[in-house]
Amino acid sequence: MKDEPNAGADALELRVDRKTFISAEGAPAEVIRGLALRLEPGSFGVLMGPSGCGKTTALRIAAGLDADFSGVRRLPPSARLGIVFQEPRLLPWRTVEENIRLVMPAGDAGSDIGDLIDTLGLASHMSHYPGELSLGLARRAAIARAFAVRPTIMLLDEPFVSLDETTAARLREELFTLTRREGMTTLCVTHDLGEAVELADHLFFLCRRPARVIFEKHLPSSAVPRSKADISLIEAELREVLSGFNGTDPPRAG
Numbered sequence: 268m269k270d271e272p273n274a275g276a277d278a279l280e281l282r283v284d285r286k287t288f289i290s291a292e293g294a295p296a297e298v299i300r301g302l303a304l305r306l307e308p309g310s311f312g313v314l315m316g317p318s319g320c321g322k323t324t325a326l327r328i329a330a331g332l333d334a335d336f337s338g339v340r341r342l343p344p345s346a347r348l349g350i351v352f353q354e355p356r357l358l359p360w361r362t363v364e365e366n367i368r369l370v371m372p373a374g375d376a377g378s379d380i381g382d383l384i385d386t387l388g389l390a391s392h393m394s395h396y397p398g399e400l401s402l403g404l405a406r407r408a409a410i411a412r413a414f415a416v417r418p419t420i421m422l423l424d425e426p427f428v429s430l431d432e433t434t435a436a437r438l439r440e441e442l443f444t445l446t447r448r449e450g451m452t453t454l455c456v457t458h459d460l461g462e463a464v465e466l467a468d469h470l471f472f473l474c475r476r477p478a479r480v481i482f483e484k485h486l487p488s489s490a491v492p493r494s495k496a497d498i499s500l501i502e503a504e505l506r507e508v509l510s511g512f513n514g515t516d517p518p519r520a521g
Contacts, residue, residue, distance in 0.1 A: 279454060284301060297476065313456070317473075320475050346419050363394070383415065418451055419452065426442070461498055
């Protein structure tokens, strides 16, 4: 693996020539082969694909949490990463406020985080411990912690999974507001096409293992936030395109 600085602005580039695991039987299992993607500064990208195809693995490589692969990861020299995992992973012995402030840059440790907390609806829960929170509140706290890093690049692994639609919709709105307000480059893994269309301006569709990008779709960032009618229309168009391939070959698309 080569971890190279990117001379451009806060763009994210990833090329995974090959990524393998050792299976339970002791044999090598190829997860990713020939995956390449680039996110322009300030854009919101989404990774989609069949369950178990390697989306989370690709995100972990982008985060620098898995260096055991053949390829190149390029980030700007000044990049700061914010990461939201599938599970909130809050420290159970720390309050919500302590969990958030723990990751803040040294110079910002005492800074006012009121705007962030208000946006995420956490003001009345700052003194609570993770065990006292609902899953939705715990996910909000995890998102707040990731933003407290003051990242230039945000990576999210299915941050709304297992939430009811009302809670998930509120969190998507809050996440959208924060990422656009801060102008950060964002890459999110999701299995929900409607969710992807609502949030993203760049969609990457992966095939079954070994995963690679087989279809990309650019959506105009000027059209966000999108109306429910626009989301439904774009989602229907994408489903028609994606139905034209078997999960391995590129779809028939103009």
